Amino acid sequence: MSLFNVYPLFDITPASAKDVFVYDTKGVKYLDLYGGHAVISIGHSHPHYVQSISEQLQKIGFYSNSVQNPLQQKLAKKLGLLSGCQDYQLFLCNSGAEANENALKLASFYTGKKKVLAFKNSFHGRTSAAVAATDNPKIVAPINAQQEVDFVTLGDLQTVEAILKQDKTCAVIVECIQGVGGLDEMPTAFYTAVAKLCKEYNTLFIADEVQSGFGRTGDFFAFQKHGITPDIISIAKGMGNGFPVGGILIHPNLKASFGMLGTTFGGNHLACAASIAVLAIIEEQQLMQHVKALSTYFIEKAQSLSKLKTVKGRGLMLGLEFDFPIAELRKTLIHKHHIFTGNSKNPNLLRILPPLTIQKEHVDQLIHALQQEL
């Protein structure tokens, strides 16, 4: 059997990884400033993480959601404490798309409405409602296109209000910092105004924190900088440090009923063990403070680069915007300097999404490589 060929691949085969480094089958060491699409939060193969998952697997790896699983409560408690969202309720699933799919579904159940408002350049995943709310027609199949979604330009409050007024929209879904779209973020006034309009027109505010959550911005969630209270918060990526796990945090106003949402694998014992270990390490190693310090250092250093237009993003969710397309530069960084970085919808933007454990010397390594190439 051959693989369904949907991924254009770099000719690199990782064989092992440790903290911020990935080693390929030829023994080449790569500095990972991309974290496999913002997934690696606490560093590759962190000893406590490896031990927690291994020990859990020795006991029990999986049983269905029809029996008690105290690890889910333990995860919910720890996540509530660390994120400051103690009063929210947790529903666990397996990926970012599934998190958003459940978030949108819940918003529709709750409000009885079925349209969605999303923003231009958004990315929310590839399942049915999530992909329909993603601003990329190439990945929306006809079966998904039946979903009614209004795409509004970030910052255009008037249009948001005009649409919500029609009383057909169940949810506004927002990445407070756009990931795939290219690290754009609006001033606080925009998010607070959207949240207010949502309340006024009985529409739920969904904060998509799949990429920006779990400490990546230096706050636990990116929306927290704006002082808003989302109705639903979707999470995945950094939550499992590579173990597939996702979830939604649901405001206490939204009440559950049996069967409303469900999943076979979501919240299994191994996924919980992985995510509990991630949270423990974020706390013990004070990674959110570390992210803020490293971010400041990175931005300062980056200012010295020639051809740089601006640095976008926050924390360790950053983008270097140049005055030329970065595709070739990114390849040179990988093949010549052995540094992984990312791209985005903005062709001039080099995306930096490292493990949250990177140190100044790793930032220096990138800056040095860029200075040579620019």
Ligand SMILES: Cc1ncc(COP(=O)(O)O)c(C=O)c1O
């Ligand atoms: C903001 C955001 N939401 C949702 C997703 C989808 O997550 P997944 O690929 O785990 O389904 C992504 C993935 O890149 C994302 O960046």
